[in-house]
Amino acid sequence: MGGVNRNSTLSQSNSIQQLARKVKKASYSLAHSSLQQRNKALLCAAEALRASMNAILSINSEEVEKTEVGEAFKDRMTLNENRLEAMAHGLEAIAMLPDPLGKEQACWTRPNGLEIRRVTVPLGVIGMIYESRPNVGADAAGICIKSGNGVILRGGSECYQTAILIHQAMQKGVQEAGLDPDIIAMAPDNNRQHVKDMLQAVGLIDVLIPRGGRSLVEFIQKEARIPVLAHAAGLCHTYIHGLADFEKSRAVLINAKMRRTGICGATETLLIDQAVARQYLPKLADDLIELGCRLVGDTMAVKIDSRIGVAKENDFATEWLDSVLSVKVVKNIYQAIQHILKYGSGHTEAILTEDKEVARYFMDHVESAVVMWNASTQFCDGGEFGFGAEIGIATGRLHARGPVGVEQLTSYRYEVIGNGQVRPV
Amino acid sequence: MGGVNRNSTLSQSNSIQQLARKVKKASYSLAHSSLQQRNKALLCAAEALRASMNAILSINSEEVEKTEVGEAFKDRMTLNENRLEAMAHGLEAIAMLPDPLGKEQACWTRPNGLEIRRVTVPLGVIGMIYESRPNVGADAAGICIKSGNGVILRGGSECYQTAILIHQAMQKGVQEAGLDPDIIAMAPDNNRQHVKDMLQAVGLIDVLIPRGGRSLVEFIQKEARIPVLAHAAGLCHTYIHGLADFEKSRAVLINAKMRRTGICGATETLLIDQAVARQYLPKLADDLIELGCRLVGDTMAVKIDSRIGVAKENDFATEWLDSVLSVKVVKNIYQAIQHILKYGSGHTEAILTEDKEVARYFMDHVESAVVMWNASTQFCDGGEFGFGAEIGIATGRLHARGPVGVEQLTSYRYEVIGNGQVRPV
Numbered sequence: 097m098g099g100v101n102r103n104s105t106l107s108q109s110n111s112i113q114q115l116a117r118k119v120k121k122a123s124y125s126l127a128h129s130s131l132q133q134r135n136k137a138l139l140c141a142a143e144a145l146r147a148s149m150n151a152i153l154s155i156n157s158e159e160v161e162k163t164e165v166g167e168a169f170k171d172r173m174t175l176n177e178n179r180l181e182a183m184a185h186g187l188e189a190i191a192m193l194p195d196p197l198g199k200e201q202a203c204w205t206r207p208n209g210l211e212i213r214r215v216t217v218p219l220g221v222i223g224m225i226y227e228s229r230p231n232v233g234a235d236a237a238g239i240c241i242k243s244g245n246g247v248i249l250r251g252g253s254e255c256y257q258t259a260i261l262i263h264q265a266m267q268k269g270v271q272e273a274g275l276d277p278d279i280i281a282m283a284p285d286n287n288r289q290h291v292k293d294m295l296q297a298v299g300l301i302d303v304l305i306p307r308g309g310r311s312l313v314e315f316i317q318k319e320a321r322i323p324v325l326a327h328a329a330g331l332c333h334t335y336i337h338g339l340a341d342f343e344k345s346r347a348v349l350i351n352a353k354m355r356r357t358g359i360c361g362a363t364e365t366l367l368i369d370q371a372v373a374r375q376y377l378p379k380l381a382d383d384l385i386e387l388g389c390r391l392v393g394d395t396m397a398v399k400i401d402s403r404i405g406v407a408k409e410n411d412f413a414t415e416w417l418d419s420v421l422s423v424k425v426v427k428n429i430y431q432a433i434q435h436i437l438k439y440g441s442g443h444t445e446a447i448l449t450e451d452k453e454v455a456r457y458f459m460d461h462v463e464s465a466v467v468m469w470n471a472s473t474q475f476c477d478g479g480e481f482g483f484g485a486e487i488g489i490a491t492g493r494l495h496a497r498g499p500v501g502v503e504q505l506t507s508y509r510y511e512v513i514g515n516g517q518v519r520p521v
Numbered sequence: 522m523g524g525v526n527r528n529s530t531l532s533q534s535n536s537i538q539q540l541a542r543k544v545k546k547a548s549y550s551l552a553h554s555s556l557q558q559r560n561k562a563l564l565c566a567a568e569a570l571r572a573s574m575n576a577i578l579s580i581n582s583e584e585v586e587k588t589e590v591g592e593a594f595k596d597r598m599t600l601n602e603n604r605l606e607a608m609a610h611g612l613e614a615i616a617m618l619p620d621p622l623g624k625e626q627a628c629w630t631r632p633n634g635l636e637i638r639r640v641t642v643p644l645g646v647i648g649m650i651y652e653s654r655p656n657v658g659a660d661a662a663g664i665c666i667k668s669g670n671g672v673i674l675r676g677g678s679e680c681y682q683t684a685i686l687i688h689q690a691m692q693k694g695v696q697e698a699g700l701d702p703d704i705i706a707m708a709p710d711n712n713r714q715h716v717k718d719m720l721q722a723v724g725l726i727d728v729l730i731p732r733g734g735r736s737l738v739e740f741i742q743k744e745a746r747i748p749v750l751a752h753a754a755g756l757c758h759t760y761i762h763g764l765a766d767f768e769k770s771r772a773v774l775i776n777a778k779m780r781r782t783g784i785c786g787a788t789e790t791l792l793i794d795q796a797v798a799r800q801y802l803p804k805l806a807d808d809l810i811e812l813g814c815r816l817v818g819d820t821m822a823v824k825i826d827s828r829i830g831v832a833k834e835n836d837f838a839t840e841w842l843d844s845v846l847s848v849k850v851v852k853n854i855y856q857a858i859q860h861i862l863k864y865g866s867g868h869t870e871a872i873l874t875e876d877k878e879v880a881r882y883f884m885d886h887v888e889s890a891v892v893m894w895n896a897s898t899q900f901c902d903g904g905e906f907g908f909g910a911e912i913g914i915a916t917g918r919l920h921a922r923g924p925v926g927v928e929q930l931t932s933y934r935y936e937v938i939g940n941g942q943v944r945p946v
Contacts, residue, residue: 344941351943471939495920514896516769518776
């Protein structure tokens, strides 16, 4: 790809702008396509992915081999038959979802007889910037097709050739359904300048969705001139209240921390009421240590169980994404909430308690996108929410919070239907 | 105010940040206040405004007098008894609206028994940047109180002393209701640096709402590092279709153009089908010219009625905000829609026709926030939509489009209620 870098910044800049203009134009026709057409595109794309399976797996294994990165990164890059089949199946699942477009959200009649309807429409053009996982390209394109949005994909440069083949399969599906293949575009090469150009594409890209590590997401949030839907971190808390059921808490906490440690919905910090800490904490530590989890805690936690290491202040601000759990013994729910407000990332927090009023207080006063009562924080996921698929999880306040699925990629317009009404002076 | 400018940029910058932190903290308690308290604050603020009427009118007339600006600007700056009473009454109207907070938007149960609810919450802190009209400060503060949001007001420097008194009355109302007066803050002086600092207050201000001329709004949209809800322009079109009812069209067009020419919902361009142009245009021109409206048009329009001046290409891209109307004769609905897509600002467009299918096609294919059928574009207004009050009108795609009222200043959270569920591997 070296040749590409010789081009001037200006021409690179033009290439993303030109691309975005093409996608914008194509997205206009997509917005008026029928549900049948969009679903057909998804089903055809799934077939095209399966048909290219050998080619995709072969180029992917070449790319994995020549990339010099850690094992965890390699694993994320790697496709195999199961993963590719899951991608194809995901597209079919999106096809099964109800149409998010043209839905009447509200309708009312004014005293002057004007009828006002609020109806869902696509957002426009999505800029999808992601790192290592090649499946994100297919998932994102699928969600955008369903929701009537154009999309520009910019995947990690390590998987650029894999991404090209996935992109071709998606475009093939779109074309077979009689839609304009330009609705799914891909950055023309893996030059990093394209990411910067996407951040500046005011009026051409309507929203950016970054998926990847914290530094990527924070960079995009900081530099983008267009709205961003994202979460930079998932520093999730599970709070075991004094009136929690122990066996329930044990199962939920272990799952919240250990089911998969690398996802943003994994619990990173356990808050536990001092009333039950002495009784519960050693048993919880037994389970966690047996599963290979390291524990760090505040003075009180360490005093209760010496297997818990001494936490540094910064540990409570750390998203471990690993088999490590920060533990803090709290006086009561107020201290638990204060801790979450101070250290949380606004993603997902859970309270474990049998007291309904306490749970209500917690859910009302923790300001995160998702609040849970007696459930594992790992349930924060578009699929688990019943959205069929997700393109990301957002922790901002504007537009969409929590898992972002096809519904969240819509906007609305107002239709005002009259019979010659004029506005009085 | 000269003394203020001697302070360094750094300390100015800190002052907005410090203020925003205080508002953020206060807004947390507001988010958990009862509807009764928020309504009481609104009613008390209305009374406080009335009680300060003499002081406000007197300082306002001083400010109007010493400001060297045009008459239109002076008129916008000016308060009188009626306008102040309207402000107070507006707050009472907001108190009558239903509670936008804690509303269940959706609720469903997953196969594993998890109950998921989507519930409205405040956005957080609103940054309100406006120009000349002092009433915007009271309206915005009222809408923010009702919707549980903190607000930082930054009004035009010409009315700074007026704004201080209005701000004091609003704070008094908030305090009498037992709420923290810090939820309504005002930039500490009229230094322009504060606007720039507000644009950079990432994490402290959640959304900016600018109200004012196009250059102000475009500056903020360009420079802001935080999301903006706004419209830079309202270049609205009224399209008279071949199957329009003439008498209806006549009344609607005159109202859409001439009721008030300076508002963003005023029609700036008339598109008229060539099938009826020869018959209708001279009569419409009669009415408009009699009301003092100047007309400019394309070749065909000029040929039909010589009182219509020759339009320059740029005239169709001009938001007149005055008694001027651009006129274009179009071949058909497709040409009308193409014209709107090219020149429109995404605000409000209307079609006048008796054909339902034609109207449906128009509303589906014009991509503006508000589309109307047989009604005056001047109806694009929060009050006319039944929102009680509006803080602005948005033409972007994210979060809110069209009139922005109390409902649009909310976000949501998900509550996930379980009974010990864990997520399967």
